[in-house]
Amino acid sequence: MLKSMISSIVAKKMQKKLINATISEENIKDVLKEIRISLLDADVNISVVKTLVKNIKESAIGYTVSPDEKVDDALLLIIKDELVKILGKDVSKMDYKKNPLKIMMVGLQGSGKTTTCGKLAYFLKNKEKKKPLLVALDVYRPAAIQQLKTVSENAKSDFFEKGNIQPSKTAKESLDFASKNKNDVIILDTAGRLQTNKELMDELVEIKKTFKPDEIIFVVDGMAGQDIINVATEFDKVLKLTGIIVTKLDSDARAGAALSLTALINAPIKFTGIGEKVNEFDIFYPDRTADRILGFGDMITLAEKAAETIDEASAKKSIQKMLSGKMDLEDLMKQMEQLKSMGSMSSVLSMVPGANKISEDKISLAEEQLVVWKTLLSSMTIEERRNPSLIRRNPNRRIRIIKGSGRKPDDLNKLLSKWEKSSKQMGEMGKMMKKGNNPLTSGFKF
Numbered sequence: 001m002l003k004s005m006i007s008s009i010v011a012k013k014m015q016k017k018l019i020n021a022t023i024s025e026e027n028i029k030d031v032l033k034e035i036r037i038s039l040l041d042a043d044v045n046i047s048v049v050k051t052l053v054k055n056i057k058e059s060a061i062g063y064t065v066s067p068d069e070k071v072d073d074a075l076l077l078i079i080k081d082e083l084v085k086i087l088g089k090d091v092s093k094m095d096y097k098k099n100p101l102k103i104m105m106v107g108l109q110g111s112g113k114t115t116t117c118g119k120l121a122y123f124l125k126n127k128e129k130k131k132p133l134l135v136a137l138d139v140y141r142p143a144a145i146q147q148l149k150t151v152s153e154n155a156k157s158d159f160f161e162k163g164n165i166q167p168s169k170t171a172k173e174s175l176d177f178a179s180k181n182k183n184d185v186i187i188l189d190t191a192g193r194l195q196t197n198k199e200l201m202d203e204l205v206e207i208k209k210t211f212k213p214d215e216i217i218f219v220v221d222g223m224a225g226q227d228i229i230n231v232a233t234e235f236d237k238v239l240k241l242t243g244i245i246v247t248k249l250d251s252d253a254r255a256g257a258a259l260s261l262t263a264l265i266n267a268p269i270k271f272t273g274i275g276e277k278v279n280e281f282d283i284f285y286p287d288r289t290a291d292r293i294l295g296f297g298d299m300i301t302l303a304e305k306a307a308e309t310i311d312e313a314s315a316k317k318s319i320q321k322m323l324s325g326k327m328d329l330e331d332l333m334k335q336m337e338q339l340k341s342m343g344s345m346s347s348v349l350s351m352v353p354g355a356n357k358i359s360e361d362k363i364s365l366a367e368e369q370l371v372v373w374k375t376l377l378s379s380m381t382i383e384e385r386r387n388p389s390l391i392r393r394n395p396n397r398r399i400r401i402i403k404g405s406g407r408k409p410d411d412l413n414k415l416l417s418k419w420e421k422s423s424k425q426m427g428e429m430g431k432m433m434k435k436g437n438n439p440l441t442s443g444f445k446f
């Protein structure tokens, strides 16, 4: 995801402390220049960057900083407001009351249409209690129909196909089928092309005519470059898009081009794809995304993710155990699994305020470390994980674990000493908390 460090730019470049003063062009000149560079680096479209910088300038110049306000914070809030406007102001929902709600997915080849059909169906089924029908209209790529069938099975949704007949006919027939089958959402998976061409557009127009969709969603790869802007404009001109879904935001794509689209074609981003699995899909929140771009972190999404993936009762129990200094290796393994189920480490860290200062190298090193630990831990018996002193005492156990995991003796030593250290630290932290001190503010060193 677009990773800029606007908050640190502002902190660095706004050295002059303005109290009870008015922000002038001179005050923010350097900040705006760096913001411009960082957004262009993230591949945000140049005309969007220009508008954004102009709007920030207009809102900031003449702003009077009050005595109880820090100039950095005031400026960051102005920047955030303008960023949110570019990203689409409010969350854009579909009209879930429509029955059937008719959705047509369009986009270039490989953008993620078929995968996203499944994710959207899964989302609507679980969160909106719908009964979706997925319709296969890609009659060109061999195995495309079978791919959607598998996708709909994963999404536990219904599936409809008519083989290689004209896609607009299948789309029309799906309406009858859906009505008999009591489907209240119909999602069309259309074929992609390497580039927009007349043949593709004509076919999509024909489908639109017979199916009369409520939503025409442009699916765009977060890794797409600036070319995608012309492509989206073309699709919008011919079909009048009602929304956008940006996929592959789990990659290290900067996503600037895709995130610029709303400002350019006036269609809101409704959802984002953040992985290949059917549940790796999120509602798009412009303000949370603005927070991440600013480097504020997105604690709300992180908390929601944690609530969805972590079983609260067991989390409470394991935290209590950790804080009493009794964390064993089985607890460690469970925590690693929970962290993993929340997404890649970089996607989790991107939501933690201030964590954007951690370099990509450090993150991948930590990720590698977790893989090493995981193989070591899974080569242990549960008895050993519950009682790690067994490993310390018995060289045969150590040899078996090292052989079984294919790692080096040093890896095992490191894991054991890291576990010992953090288990002790956690115990100390627990004692501090018992005394009523907050370890985060009483100078506790991790």
Ligand SMILES: Nc1nc2c(ncn2[C@@H]2O[C@H](COP(=O)(O)OP(=O)(O)OP(=O)(O)O)[C@@H](O)[C@H]2O)c(=O)[nH]1
Pocket: 107, 108, 109, 110, 111, 112, 113, 114, 115, 116, 138, 141, 144, 191, 192, 193, 247, 248, 249, 250, 251, 272, 273, 274, 275, 276
């Ligand atoms: N990492 C990641 N991969 C994704 C995401 N969405 C889709 N993919 C992958 O992208 C590839 C292409 O996805 P498809 O859904 O087949 O794309 P499509 O637009 O239907 O492609 P065509 O039918 O050939 O036009 C697949 O390997 C998907 O697993 C995502 O959000 N994250």
Ligand SMILES: [Mg+2]
Pocket: 113, 114, 115, 138, 144, 189, 190, 191, 192
């Ligand atoms: Mg497809």
